[in-house]
Amino acid sequence: MTETIVGILLATLGAGTPLVFATLGELITEKSGVLNLGVEGMMLIGAVCGFAAAAESGSLWFGVVISMFAGGGMALLFGILTLTFQANQVAAGLALTIFGIGTSAYIGLDYTSVTLPNIDPIQLPFLSDIPVIGRLLFSLDPLIYLSFAMFGAISWFLYRTKGGLVLRAVGESPESAVSLGHHVIAIRYLAVWFGGAMAGLGGAYLALVYTPLWVEEMTAGRGWIALALVVFSTWRPSRVMVGAYLFGGVTIVQFHIQGFGVDIPSQLLSTLPYLATILVLVLISRDIHTIRLNAPASLGKPYHPDL
Amino acid sequence: MWLKIEARPAPSVRMKYLSPLIAVALTLMTGVIFSAFMSLNPLNTFHAFFISPIDDWYGLGELGVNAIPLVLIGTGLAIGFRSNVWNIGAEGQLAMGAIFGGGVALYFYEQEGAYVLPLMFVMGALGGMFWASIPAFLRTRFNTNEILVSLMLNYVAILILSYLVHDLWRDPDGFNFPESRLFSESSTLPIVLEGTRLHFGVVIALGAVALAWVFVRKSFLGYQMQVAGMANAAALYAGFKRKRMVWVGLLSGGLAAGVAGLMEVAGPIGQLLPSVSPGYGYAAIIVAFVGRLHPFGILLAGLLMSLLYLGGESAQMDLGLPSAVTGVFQGMLLFYLLAADLFINFRMRRDTAGSRVAGAGL
Numbered sequence: 079m080t081e082t083i084v085g086i087l088l089a090t091l092g093a094g095t096p097l098v099f100a101t102l103g104e105l106i107t108e109k110s111g112v113l114n115l116g117v118e119g120m121m122l123i124g125a126v127c128g129f130a131a132a133a134e135s136g137s138l139w140f141g142v143v144i145s146m147f148a149g150g151g152m153a154l155l156f157g158i159l160t161l162t163f164q165a166n167q168v169a170a171g172l173a174l175t176i177f178g179i180g181t182s183a184y185i186g187l188d189y190t191s192v193t194l195p196n197i198d199p200i201q202l203p204f205l206s207d208i209p210v211i212g213r214l215l216f217s218l219d220p221l222i223y224l225s226f227a228m229f230g231a232i233s234w235f236l237y238r239t240k241g242g243l244v245l246r247a248v249g250e251s252p253e254s255a256v257s258l259g260h261h262v263i264a265i266r267y268l269a270v271w272f273g274g275a276m277a278g279l280g281g282a283y284l285a286l287v288y289t290p291l292w293v294e295e296m297t298a299g300r301g302w303i304a305l306a307l308v309v310f311s312t313w314r315p316s317r318v319m320v321g322a323y324l325f326g327g328v329t330i331v332q333f334h335i336q337g338f339g340v341d342i343p344s345q346l347l348s349t350l351p352y353l354a355t356i357l358v359l360v361l362i363s364r365d366i367h368t369i370r371l372n373a374p375a376s377l378g379k380p381y382h383p384d385l
Numbered sequence: 386m387w388l389k390i391e392a393r394p395a396p397s398v399r400m401k402y403l404s405p406l407i408a409v410a411l412t413l414m415t416g417v418i419f420s421a422f423m424s425l426n427p428l429n430t431f432h433a434f435f436i437s438p439i440d441d442w443y444g445l446g447e448l449g450v451n452a453i454p455l456v457l458i459g460t461g462l463a464i465g466f467r468s469n470v471w472n473i474g475a476e477g478q479l480a481m482g483a484i485f486g487g488g489v490a491l492y493f494y495e496q497e498g499a500y501v502l503p504l505m506f507v508m509g510a511l512g513g514m515f516w517a518s519i520p521a522f523l524r525t526r527f528n529t530n531e532i533l534v535s536l537m538l539n540y541v542a543i544l545i546l547s548y549l550v551h552d553l554w555r556d557p558d559g560f561n562f563p564e565s566r567l568f569s570e571s572s573t574l575p576i577v578l579e580g581t582r583l584h585f586g587v588v589i590a591l592g593a594v595a596l597a598w599v600f601v602r603k604s605f606l607g608y609q610m611q612v613a614g615m616a617n618a619a620a621l622y623a624g625f626k627r628k629r630m631v632w633v634g635l636l637s638g639g640l641a642a643g644v645a646g647l648m649e650v651a652g653p654i655g656q657l658l659p660s661v662s663p664g665y666g667y668a669a670i671i672v673a674f675v676g677r678l679h680p681f682g683i684l685l686a687g688l689l690m691s692l693l694y695l696g697g698e699s700a701q702m703d704l705g706l707p708s709a710v711t712g713v714f715q716g717m718l719l720f721y722l723l724a725a726d727l728f729i730n731f732r733m734r735r736d737t738a739g740s741r742v743a744g745a746g747l
Contacts, residue, residue, distance in 0.1 A: 165723035173719035180712020345548035364527040
């Protein structure tokens with residue numbers, strides 16, 4: 079029994095990790111006041127570029143780095159459209175997703191039947207020998223540790239550094255930030271780029287570690303779930319982690335329900351994560367004051383000095 | 386000397402209509418560069434993409450067949466987009482229309498009767514509207530983001546369709562393939578142009594364009610929704626009812642997508658399959674924007690997008706290019722359009738040293 083539970087928890091960690099990366103990245107983007115709906119597209123481009131780079135070079139880490147560049151590059155495209163060209167953020171985000179789906183399918187054509195070697199977990203000395211906890215916390219793959227580190231770094235940055243304060247100021251009131259001498263557009267570019275690099279990393283985790291395969295549209299809506307998780311988290315990193323693992327759990331449980339003898343068709347079970355996303359959004363959004371209080375005040379609004 | 390971007394005193398009407406043309410031209414140019422990069426002859430590529438698919442009557446018919454769902458859904462979505470109601474769940478609403486309408490066809494299998502097809506239309510429309518009513522209800526009742534809800538429901542609808550054709554509605558004589566029975570004669574759309582696959586849906590799509598034009602131009606609600614899209618504060622001050630706009634905006638998209646889905650399965654496909662649309666629901670979003678959210682513009686943009694679909698198929702056959710190229714160019718078209726739209730509200734100005742000094746003097 080312990081074995082099954084440990085197995086489910088480990089699988090939950092794995093399924094939640096792409097969401098951790100993508101959601102933390104979008105959180106930073108949104109903190110600067112920019113709503114990038116293109117997470118799905120950036121994840122796919124990150125996944126396919128990372129996979130191709132790893133397959134060609136034989137190095138998984140090279141693939142990981144390339145996926146961040148690819149996701150960040152897509153985000154810069156979004157930045158040029160919305161920050162320099164003042165395009166509508168909703169429309170530009172949709173364009174990024176449509177473009178990402180098509181382009182990743184095109185890039186990935188030669189890689190659909192390629193497999194990659196598994197990443198070996200890092201066994202921390204002594205700690206990994208502790209029963210149960212050792213396997214759950216101290217013998218994970220390196221990218222999961224990276225996701226923990228990212229969570230720590232982002233929480234520290236947002237609430238304990240001057241940079242984090244400036245970022246939040248830009249998102250709350252770009253006009254005030256400008257009058258304090260901060261370069262709003264440049265800061266937003268950085269935040270958008272960071273969100274894209276993290277989405278690319280989330281995609282890379284899926285393609286390089288979780289599956290490890292390239293399949294067309296393999297993100298299956300995780301980019302959109304990440305956007306919903308930002309709302310769920312009420313723009314707080316700690317709740318991002320809770321949300322991401324909750325959803326990882328929902329994804330994993332659907333595979334185990336049938337094992338417990340419940341006879342529900344697999345397609346209908348697969349709707350669970352999407353229905354859970356809607357449920358979670360409803361529960362959070364019904365309290366309009368929480369949203370108003372926590373959402374960056376300038377979220378989604380274009381900023382131009384002339385306007 | 387630098388180029389400086391400054392706001393125009395008033396939005397340029399000329400740029401509003403020029404910008405889609407610029408976007409198309411830039412997409413074409415990128416295509417030329419792309420084909421040169423792939424060491425293909427640009428002229429051959431152009432021919433394969435835009436000429437050979439429509440150089441006979443059959444091809445022109447196919448142009449219409451693909452344009453029907455794109456124009457219909459684009460028109461429906463645009464009504465919502467005009468008032469900033471973002472329904473991006475058309476792909477799922479299309480699948481629901483196909484399920485509801487196709488269900489009628491399977492229920493009345495091999496029964497001849499003039500009532501079957503109209504009933505299919507009614508159920509297809511209801512299916513699409515039902516699926517769109519979920520984000521509308523959640524938005525108006527619980528303030529839930531309609532973008533995310535309508536998008537999540539796309540996956541749900543497609544999984545339900547997949548379940549039905551794999552299980553409940555699978556063709557009993559179909560060797561276990563995931564597909565329903567072929568619809569009977571009485572539940573198939575009539576062909577309007579001999580020798581092509583162009584079906585009755587063309588009348589519906591053109592009717593929808595006309596109807597949408599009347600709604601946008603002549604009705605008070607259409608006017609209110611336009612005001613809300615341009616200046617929400619003004620609309621609120623005037624007392625326009627936001628909830629009604631959300632409902633109308635989402636249901637019009639759902640209605641259009643549901644009917645489009647029904648017409649796909651009762652027309653060119655003729656049965657229910659795990660996939661009933663090559664992304665029409667998403668492409669229609671681009672169609673709505675490129676068509677400037679105007680019914681007649683959407684008609685033209687729908688034809689263009691349909692040509693992109695056909696061109697992708699023919700480039701696959703003639704040049705061996707993968708069909709994924711279509712998706713790349715669809716996204717690119719929207720990128721260029723959004724970038725070109727800058728010049729509706731802004732213009733370039735040479736930022737000379739002189740003007741800087743003058744500016745500093747103020």
